[in-house]
Amino acid sequence: MRTVPDERSGDRTVRLVRAAQRGDTLAMAELLDVLAPYVGRVCAPIALSQGADAAQETLVSVFKSLRTLKDPAALHGWVRAIAVREAVRTAHRAARTVPADLSALPARGDPQLSTDIRDVLERLSPEHRAVLMLRDVEGLDERTAAALLGVRTGTVKSRLHRARDIFRKAWTS
Numbered sequence: 001m002r003t004v005p006d007e008r009s010g011d012r013t014v015r016l017v018r019a020a021q022r023g024d025t026l027a028m029a030e031l032l033d034v035l036a037p038y039v040g041r042v043c044a045p046i047a048l049s050q051g052a053d054a055a056q057e058t059l060v061s062v063f064k065s066l067r068t069l070k071d072p073a074a075l076h077g078w079v080r081a082i083a084v085r086e087a088v089r090t091a092h093r094a095a096r097t098v099p100a101d102l103s104a105l106p107a108r109g110d111p112q113l114s115t116d117i118r119d120v121l122e123r124l125s126p127e128h129r130a131v132l133m134l135r136d137v138e139g140l141d142e143r144t145a146a147a148l149l150g151v152r153t154g155t156v157k158s159r160l161h162r163a164r165d166i167f168r169k170a171w172t173s
Contacts, residue, residue, distance in 0.1 A: 010073065017072035020063075028063065035059065038076065039083050045133040046087035047094070048122055054090035058083040080138070081148045084130055088149075091126030120170045128163035135160055 013034060019027030039058045044051035061082050069078055121129055127149070134145040135156075146156045 013075055014072040017066070017069065017075055021067050021069070021072075032059065032063075035062065035075075035079055039079060042080055042083040042133070042138075043087040043090075045121065045137060046084065046126055046129045047091045048118065048129070050090045050094045051087070054087040055083070057090060058086040061086060084134065084148050085150075088126040088130050091129070116171075120167055123170050124163055124166055128159055128166065131156055131159045132163045132167070 013031075016027045016031045016034065020031050036055070036059065039055045039062075040051065043054035043058060047054035058079070062079055065082075069075065121132075124132070130149060131145060134140045134148060135142070140148070142153045142156045142160075146153045149156065151159075
């Protein structure tokens, strides 16, 4: 389920980016309204309970660096790269401070499917969650996912294989 803006909203976004780059605070506020839900959808499956923190860090980074964006039409891809990086970083930081609780595996057939999925995702490393999100949720190919994660295509393939395997085993246990 990829979220790609249509052409009309793309033109509007390009105008907003250009205005925000010139310091227009109203354009920045509108751009924030456009980007916040998208950033949240990217960060949540990677950073899990720290998704809101990762999204906030992403938006801060985006607006600090907005003037460096040369092609406003590439905004969503640029923001996605920042969001993935921040979500992985935030998840790593959280993992160092909060021990993982693997004692209670979700029961098979539990009616709270989204909770079960979240529980299984928590068992994956942030890198594995990131590659699953980019490939299976965003629908990106290995090469694009590798570029966003700053790793080789083979690394994405092996992480994806390992992430799916871990997910499958945790899900069926």
